[in-house]
Amino acid sequence: MDAELKELYQQVILDHNKNPRNFRKMENANHFAEGYNPLCGDKLNIYVEVEEGKIKDISFQGSGCAISKASASLMSSMVKGLPVEEAEKLFEKFHAVITGKITDEKEIEELGRLAVFAGVREFPSRVKCASLAWHTMTAAFKQEEKTVSTE
Amino acid sequence: MSTGIINDIKKSSAGFDINKIRGDFPILKEIVHGKSLCYLDNAATTQKPKAVIDTLVKYYSEQNANIHRGVHYLSELATKEFEDARIKIKDFVNASSEKEIIFTRGTTESINLVANIFNKGVLKDGDEIIISGMEHHSNIVPWQLIHDQKKIKLRVIPIDDNGEIIFEEFLKLINEKTKLISIVYISNSLGTVNPVEKVIEAAHRHNIPVLLDAAQAIQHLKIDVQKLDCDFLAFSGHKIYGPTGIGVLYGKKKLLESLPPFQGGGDMISKVTFEKTTFNDLPYKFEAGTSNIAGAIGLGTAIDYVSKIGLEQISKHENEILDYATESLLQIPELKIIGRAKHKSSVISFVFDNIHPHDVGTFLDFEGIAIRTGHHCTQPVMDRYNIPATSRASFAMYNTKEEVNVLVKGIKKLIEVFN
Numbered sequence: 095m096d097a098e099l100k101e102l103y104q105q106v107i108l109d110h111n112k113n114p115r116n117f118r119k120m121e122n123a124n125h126f127a128e129g130y131n132p133l134c135g136d137k138l139n140i141y142v143e144v145e146e147g148k149i150k151d152i153s154f155q156g157s158g159c160a161i162s163k164a165s166a167s168l169m170s171s172m173v174k175g176l177p178v179e180e181a182e183k184l185f186e187k188f189h190a191v192i193t194g195k196i197t198d199e200k201e202i203e204e205l206g207r208l209a210v211f212a213g214v215r216e217f218p219s220r221v222k223c224a225s226l227a228w229h230t231m232t233a234a235f236k237q238e239e240k241t242v243s244t245e
Numbered sequence: 246m247s248t249g250i251i252n253d254i255k256k257s258s259a260g261f262d263i264n265k266i267r268g269d270f271p272i273l274k275e276i277v278h279g280k281s282l283c284y285l286d287n288a289a290t291t292q293k294p295k296a297v298i299d300t301l302v303k304y305y306s307e308q309n310a311n312i313h314r315g316v317h318y319l320s321e322l323a324t325k326e327f328e329d330a331r332i333k334i335k336d337f338v339n340a341s342s343e344k345e346i347i348f349t350r351g352t353t354e355s356i357n358l359v360a361n362i363f364n365k366g367v368l369k370d371g372d373e374i375i376i377s378g379m380e381h382h383s384n385i386v387p388w389q390l391i392h393d394q395k396k397i398k399l400r401v402i403p404i405d406d407n408g409e410i411i412f413e414e415f416l417k418l419i420n421e422k423t424k425l426i427s428i429v430y431i432s433n434s435l436g437t438v439n440p441v442e443k444v445i446e447a448a449h450r451h452n453i454p455v456l457l458d459a460a461q462a463i464q465h466l467k468i469d470v471q472k473l474d475c476d477f478l479a480f481s482g483h484k485i486y487g488p489t490g491i492g493v494l495y496g497k498k499k500l501l502e503s504l505p506p507f508q509g510g511g512d513m514i515s516k517v518t519f520e521k522t523t524f525n526d527l528p529y530k531f532e533a534g535t536s537n538i539a540g541a542i543g544l545g546t547a548i549d550y551v552s553k554i555g556l557e558q559i560s561k562h563e564n565e566i567l568d569y570a571t572e573s574l575l576q577i578p579e580l581k582i583i584g585r586a587k588h589k590s591s592v593i594s595f596v597f598d599n600i601h602p603h604d605v606g607t608f609l610d611f612e613g614i615a616i617r618t619g620h621h622c623t624q625p626v627m628d629r630y631n632i633p634a635t636s637r638a639s640f641a642m643y644n645t646k647e648e649v650n651v652l653v654k655g656i657k658k659l660i661e662v663f664n
Contacts, residue, residue: 095611095662096278096279096611098278098611099607099608099611102607103604103608103662108662108663111663112599133619134601134602134603134618134619134620134633134634135619135620135624135627135633135634136601136603136633137633157601157633158601158633159601159602159603159604160600160601160604160663161603161604163601217607220603220607223603
């Protein structure tokens, strides 16, 4: 594979695409949002259970490209247990990295496992793929629901 | 030169020199991500032969002036070039008069034009328009926009699993409220060539006019509007090797004369006072404002270029490439072709179980291959087959079997990485 392409499709991303973590519907979620990217037809449902301001559990379902699926998968495993505000802060930083606003290697490293998405900055058309799950999660925080519809 | 291209030349009939044709398109020599460009996104837009590029340069270097109004040398020259292009298009589609050829910005504007003048001049609450289940958004949304003002109904001809319209269902949709049938000639996402002759015949038995969206047909099939007897025909210049921003609406003279103008402005009037305006004759009645003059002249050159090679030769070559590509792609077990109509042209849409089209597009781009991925502005088609998107390879006269091999190789590499 070409070096730039390898940067985008890192092994971690390919793995999470093949075996996404937290890929399920959550029956006892109290926050839910539907994410949709009309450009490519990606659809993502995010389920969150927030307890005392903390993300107790988070899961997702839907269809999308490797970048959006891996992003949702890694996001879900990274934010579990975090306070909502910190998850939102993490998204800000993540977004700055994938749009190329943060290029300092040290700062990128601070993202931990999410740093694998730094290669997305070379592919402006794929930024939306990487950020869809995050946008949907922050929308879910604002949308409170006692029970998520099973439909 | 690769052996594949040499084989293609040998197989082609005497009048079709693929090597010479490829040489006429400067962009085909481009290198993308270190690989030779393999341009298979022709349903989105076609590349331009040098003749068209030269025409644009010549127009702006030696002929530029506004048309239909100046008495000076350049204005008369530009007017003549512009009107000559109209005549070329008239001859190309065999319209009975150049008055029936209206310049627009493209297929989308051509359809919007018809929707607009039908809304003003024909449609009443309760009327119905028939379209098909494989329309581009540009033949859905203009009718829905009317729907917001009037209670008209959009009736949709269903399509079967192969991507063909179900003709019996179409016949059932026709009734006394049907005011227009607006249907795509060749589907941009499935490649289906619709039986438009039969559609027109059935429609005319009920005196219903038919609009053909020929955006994907004009560059592949010989179209004779008199023989087809379609009432309107819409197409874009950029899909037939011409510039972007120029398109055509053909309409039968009687029909166009009976309908109100589209936009108001210069060129479309014969006399204006603050109280009343009388409108200009055809085709100018529908061409308000300064047209894309360079674009129209460039389209004229593109049509000359296509005519010189011959649409019959072109479609023969393209069908060979399509058959070869279909055969080759069917050998890949992980790949499924969407759209298996009996009569197809130049488009192959495909999907994989576990690889999303966006990843396909990005991956193949690094092999120098340009294909389109997404819903192709036909979201109802994607819904029909319960898929979010497809990858689409689409062919033009300059494509070769060797390029199909490059695509197949790229796909095999892709499967290795993603599966």
